[in-house]
Amino acid sequence: MQTQTLDGGFTQPALQAATAFRSVMEAMARPGTIRTITGAAPPAPASPAAGAVLLTLCDTETPLYLAGACDTSDIRTWIAFHTGAPLVGPSACQFALGSWADLMPLSDYPIGTSEYPDRSATLIVEMPDLNQSGATLTGPGIKDTAMLSLPDAAAFQANGAQYPLGLDFIFTCADRLAALPRSTEVC
Amino acid sequence: MTDYNFAYLDEQTKRMIRRAILKGLAVPGYQVPFASREMPMPYGWGTGGVQVSAAVMTTDDQFKVIDQGADDTTNAVSIRSFFERTAGVATTTQTAEATVIQTRHRIPEQDLTEDQILVYQVPIPEPLRFLEPRESETRKMHSLEEYGLMHVKLYEDISRHGHIATSYAYPVKVEGRYVMDPSPIPKFDNPKLSDCPAIQLFGAGREQRIYALPPYTQVVSLDFEDHPFVASKADHPCGLCGVEDSYLDEVIIDDAGGRMFVCSDTDYCTARQADGFKGKDAA
Ligand SMILES: [Zn+2]
Numbered sequence: 043m044q045t046q047t048l049d050g051g052f053t054q055p056a057l058q059a060a061t062a063f064r065s066v067m068e069a070m071a072r073p074g075t076i077r078t079i080t081g082a083a084p085p086a087p088a089s090p091a092a093g094a095v096l097l098t099l100c101d102t103e104t105p106l107y108l109a110g111a112c113d114t115s116d117i118r119t120w121i122a123f124h125t126g127a128p129l130v131g132p133s134a135c136q137f138a139l140g141s142w143a144d145l146m147p148l149s150d151y152p153i154g155t156s157e158y159p160d161r162s163a164t165l166i167v168e169m170p171d172l173n174q175s176g177a178t179l180t181g182p183g184i185k186d187t188a189m190l191s192l193p194d195a196a197a198f199q200a201n202g203a204q205y206p207l208g209l210d211f212i213f214t215c216a217d218r219l220a221a222l223p224r225s226t227e228v229c
Numbered sequence: 230m231t232d233y234n235f236a237y238l239d240e241q242t243k244r245m246i247r248r249a250i251l252k253g254l255a256v257p258g259y260q261v262p263f264a265s266r267e268m269p270m271p272y273g274w275g276t277g278g279v280q281v282s283a284a285v286m287t288t289d290d291q292f293k294v295i296d297q298g299a300d301d302t303t304n305a306v307s308i309r310s311f312f313e314r315t316a317g318v319a320t321t322t323q324t325a326e327a328t329v330i331q332t333r334h335r336i337p338e339q340d341l342t343e344d345q346i347l348v349y350q351v352p353i354p355e356p357l358r359f360l361e362p363r364e365s366e367t368r369k370m371h372s373l374e375e376y377g378l379m380h381v382k383l384y385e386d387i388s389r390h391g392h393i394a395t396s397y398a399y400p401v402k403v404e405g406r407y408v409m410d411p412s413p414i415p416k417f418d419n420p421k422l423s424d425c426p427a428i429q430l431f432g433a434g435r436e437q438r439i440y441a442l443p444p445y446t447q448v449v450s451l452d453f454e455d456h457p458f459v460a461s462k463a464d465h466p467c468g469l470c471g472v473e474d475s476y477l478d479e480v481i482i483d484d485a486g487g488r489m490f491v492c493s494d495t496d497y498c499t500a501r502q503a504d505g506f507k508g509k510d511a512a
Contacts, residue, residue, distance in 0.1 A: 056235035056243075060287045063247050067285065070254050071428045071443045072343075099251075101244055156372035160252035160261045182257045182404055183443035185426075206406060210255045223255035225404070225443075 050083030051124045052097055062098040066212065069221040074179045074188025076172060076220045085116035091214035092139055092166050097124055099164075100137055105130040109140025112168070132163075139166045142193035148201065151209055159206040162224075167193065172215035181226040190220055198228040236283035236316040242266050246284035246439065250430060253441035258403030259371070260354050260438040268434070270311070274304055275333055275350030277432030281439060282312065282331050282348050285430070292318045293327035298335040298476070298493030305333075322496050334397075336418040338475045338497040341427035343444065349412045351433040354440065356400045356410040376408050379451065387456050396461070401448045408451070409440065416450065417462045417476045423448035465490040468510030470501035482510070 052058040058081040065077040082093030100106055106127040108117060121127055132138060132150035145165055154162035169191070176191040177198070190213075192198055201208045201224055208224030222228075236243070242264075249263040268276040286292065292312050296305040300322040308331060309320045321327050324337040331348040341347060357367040360378045370376070379400060386394045393399075399416035403409050411422055412431060422429065422442065429442040442448065452458035463477045468489035475497060477490040489510045492498035502511070 056240055057288060059240065059243070060235060061289075063243075064285065064287055067247070067250060067254070067428070070251050071441075099244060099248055101241055103241075103245065104248070157368040158262075159256050159259060160249070162252075164251070182446040183254070185445050206256045206259060210251070223443075225255060225257060 048123050052081050059098045062094045069219055072183045073222050073226045074190045076218050078217050079219050080217050084120050087111055089214045090217045091219045095166055100125040100127040102126040104136045105134050107132045107135035107138040110144025112140045135163050137164050141168050153207040164210045166212045169213050169215040177228050179226050195228050236286050238283045243284045249439045253439050254443050257442050257446050258407030258409040260440045263439050265434045265437040272435045276434030278331050278348050278350035281430050281432035286316055290318050290328045291321045291326050293321050293330045296333045299495045324496050334413050336421045338494040343426045345427040347427050347429045349431045351412045351431045354433040354436050354438040356408050400451050404447050417460045419450045420460050463490055467492045468508040470498045470506045471508040
């Protein structure tokens with residue numbers, strides 16, 4: 043059991059993290075695009091994509107909130123071993139992982155301050171499905187418009203209304219991801 | 230290529246820089262603080278840009294470095310060889326082939342694409358610094374969108390010179406929100422910042438700031454209704470390739486003080502000459 047929990051990290055950490063980061067960065071820079079991201083195999087129910095995002099961005103300096111079904115002892119052990127990220131509640135986190143329902147309410151997370159809007163949480167949202175349909179997106183990173191299957195348009199509109207404060211989102215599903223920064227207008 | 234310390238920086242440092250880049254992309258034009266590391270080169274050599282390049286680079290990249298438009302200066306050559314050595318990355322001087330381009334003081338003449346990342350070396354990231362030396366105050370000014378003084382400064386130029394004299398590091402406003410320093414590019418390059426298909430990342434090493442422009446971000450050069458922004462350049466064609474609309478350097482060509490105007494973007498100029506274009510000073 044123990045070895046199984048500790049498997050599933052990057053086998054070539056520096057090279058795989060570099061490639062994985064490019065997927066995350068391209069997704070954040072171009073809201074609505076969907077990228078593949080591989081190399082991680084975290085314990086269920088966490089997806090390979092979410093695992094790779096955690097391995098790429100999290101460490102002892104990034105408090106992490108595990109929401110609902112993602113808060114299992116296997117996932118806790120895996121995160122402790124591979125990232126060392128301290129586990130905290132939503133109000134103190136820099137990253138959060140969970141399903142959309144489990145991550146609610148959004149008002150619990152730090153949205154940054156007017157002088158330091160970067161001090162805001164990034165939510166990794168596990169999705170049952172991820173495709174380029176549904177909500178229409180406009181804003182930085184998008185040539186004309188883009189579409190993305192968001193779990194709830196109104197919540198992202200409210201988040202965007204706080205700009206330049208607000209939360210940023212990474213959506214993960216199997217080995218794919220998309221992102222939605224606070225700067226994106228959703229309708 | 231060994232996995233250990235790929236691209237010189239340790240993994241924890243790269244994660245910290247990568248997190249800053251993502252927040253920078255989420256709030257275009259806002260300066261994200263980061264803990265800049267000592268690099269094996271002096272600050273004037275673009276350590277901020279080097280750290281950003283190290284954090285985004287993969288082994289699949291084609292890396293290009295330009296220094297004031299040229300690929301062959303000491304600075305450009307040593308940054309290129311630094312990444313050949315520490316990341317095993319392929320390098321190129323051709324803009325069209327490059328996937329990551331680190332630049333000091335220019336944007337390439339050739340249009341960038343969605344497959345490219347442009348990394349700027351930034352000496353002074355704070356556009357309000359010359360108005361207000363205190364970081365605590367400039368942060369407040371950005372948070373309150375207090376940009377009136379910036380306009381006053383530009384207008385003083387107009388009353389003194391009859392036009393806005395600022396010709397490098399000309400301030401821009403990003404998506405109607407943050408005023409940003411585009412680094413000391415000539416204002417001729419400012420229009421290329423806006424609506425650009427490539428990701429643009431800015432790294433200031435000594436000042437420990439990272440900021441970003443996602444693709445297709447709206448970037449407007451500050452101006453006035455009665456004195457609109459003009460992306461000016463020397464009013465000559467290139468002496469070597471004859472092009473009329475590229476940014477030019479004036480160079481001395483002989484002991485008698487003879488001068489000619491040539492493209493500052495050497496790759497662009499060389500490619501045009503190879504295609505048979507000839508300026509009046511071409512051999
Ligand atoms: Zn030329």
